[in-house]
Amino acid sequence: MKMIVSGGGTGGHIYPALSLVEALKAQDPASEVLYVGSERGLEKNIVPEKGIKFEALKIQGFKRKLFSLYNFETVYLFLKSVKHAKKIIKQFNPDVVVGTGGYVSGAVLYAAAKMGIPTVIHEQNSVVGWTNKFLSRYVDKIGIAFEDAKAQFPENKVVFTGNPRAQQVAKIKSDFNWNQIGLKSDEPTVLIFGGSQGALKINSVTAKAIPIFNQKNYQVVFVTGKSRYDDVMKNLKDVKINSNVKILPYIANMPEVLPRVSLIVGRAGATSLAEITALGIPSILIPSPYVTADHQTKNAMSLVKNHAAIIETESDLNEQSLTKKVDTLMHNEQLRQEMAENAKKMGVVDATDKLLSVCKTAINEHKN
Numbered sequence: 001m002k003m004i005v006s007g008g009g010t011g012g013h014i015y016p017a018l019s020l021v022e023a024l025k026a027q028d029p030a031s032e033v034l035y036v037g038s039e040r041g042l043e044k045n046i047v048p049e050k051g052i053k054f055e056a057l058k059i060q061g062f063k064r065k066l067f068s069l070y071n072f073e074t075v076y077l078f079l080k081s082v083k084h085a086k087k088i089i090k091q092f093n094p095d096v097v098v099g100t101g102g103y104v105s106g107a108v109l110y111a112a113a114k115m116g117i118p119t120v121i122h123e124q125n126s127v128v129g130w131t132n133k134f135l136s137r138y139v140d141k142i143g144i145a146f147e148d149a150k151a152q153f154p155e156n157k158v159v160f161t162g163n164p165r166a167q168q169v170a171k172i173k174s175d176f177n178w179n180q181i182g183l184k185s186d187e188p189t190v191l192i193f194g195g196s197q198g199a200l201k202i203n204s205v206t207a208k209a210i211p212i213f214n215q216k217n218y219q220v221v222f223v224t225g226k227s228r229y230d231d232v233m234k235n236l237k238d239v240k241i242n243s244n245v246k247i248l249p250y251i252a253n254m255p256e257v258l259p260r261v262s263l264i265v266g267r268a269g270a271t272s273l274a275e276i277t278a279l280g281i282p283s284i285l286i287p288s289p290y291v292t293a294d295h296q297t298k299n300a301m302s303l304v305k306n307h308a309a310i311i312e313t314e315s316d317l318n319e320q321s322l323t324k325k326v327d328t329l330m331h332n333e334q335l336r337q338e339m340a341e342n343a344k345k346m347g348v349v350d351a352t353d354k355l356l357s358v359c360k361t362a363i364n365e366h367k368n
């Protein structure tokens, strides 16, 4: 099969696309894949590092103030990107084009649909993103990861697939050990991170909590996000960091690391939640209040309702509330175990197989 995938901006859109590519390659080693991303997003580094052929489009998202010079430029760049995407698609000649969200997938999937090529989009969230809403009119099939998303799309196109990243993390045989990053290998360990880019409030509160975490009988791994690392470390220049605490800019091998994590503290991005449920990891979720229609709170509540996670609002978060909640869970292995089991029941660990089969259906239906 020849497949173009497109998804960009943040890890939540990129990793599901990469999981799909990995599964396709495993099923059909002769398959050919091209990833079309944006010049600015995280994908421009993450994708080539995986040895996948990559092309970039120059594109940007809309800003809230509709009639602004910036938004006129956005429309211009979108139209230019559609033209560029058509050229790339014509040259590569794919059997199917798959989009996993982000502005760039808007241009690529729109171009492919207009060229009469089979198209599939994947929506990771319970509240449908702007790009996928726009594309839903043009594409052939839509994979979803939350039942709530169904009613927001044309009914005849939707298939529940789950998030491909869930299958990828669930099947990994990890030989990762905490001592590879300078910690003790067999200590209970909390992982704190604010999604793929880090989050300002989570970073500032966690930084203030370091002197408290220093005293604990568990380990803390604090991931700041690549672009925020220097600021965090500058603020901590006079603070002692004990050997049970590790601060990192980014974890590139998350699927290997996650099975060793005792508790996650993080945002409620949909791809993170797919990983948490696929592996069965207890979590404290701090939804981002800055996303469309507050979708992270909705994402988080699906776990909270099933006693798989606890929620903390960003406005209530401070170093005392954080360390208290982490302590409660880290000092109660049975509670963690119960939350882990409840989370695992929600995992969709055959999501990639399902999405690949949706791609095949889209191709076959085009032939008939």
Ligand SMILES: CC(=O)N[C@H]1[C@@H](OP(=O)(O)OP(=O)(O)OC[C@H]2O[C@@H](n3ccc(=O)[nH]c3=O)[C@H](O)[C@@H]2O)O[C@H](CO)[C@@H](O)[C@@H]1O
Binding pocket: 010, 011, 012, 013, 015, 101, 124, 125, 165, 193, 194, 195, 196, 197, 223, 249, 250, 251, 252, 253, 254, 267, 268, 269, 270, 271, 272, 273, 275, 288, 291, 295, 296
């Ligand atoms: C601010 C924003 O718009 N966030 C959206 C974005 O989140 P974001 O890009 O943060 O996505 P998620 O939290 O869903 O996923 C993050 C992904 O990055 C990986 N990771 C993270 C940190 C790290 O150091 N290494 C690493 O590999 C995680 O394992 C995960 O696979 O996309 C999600 C999926 O559409 C949405 O639900 C989020 O609302």
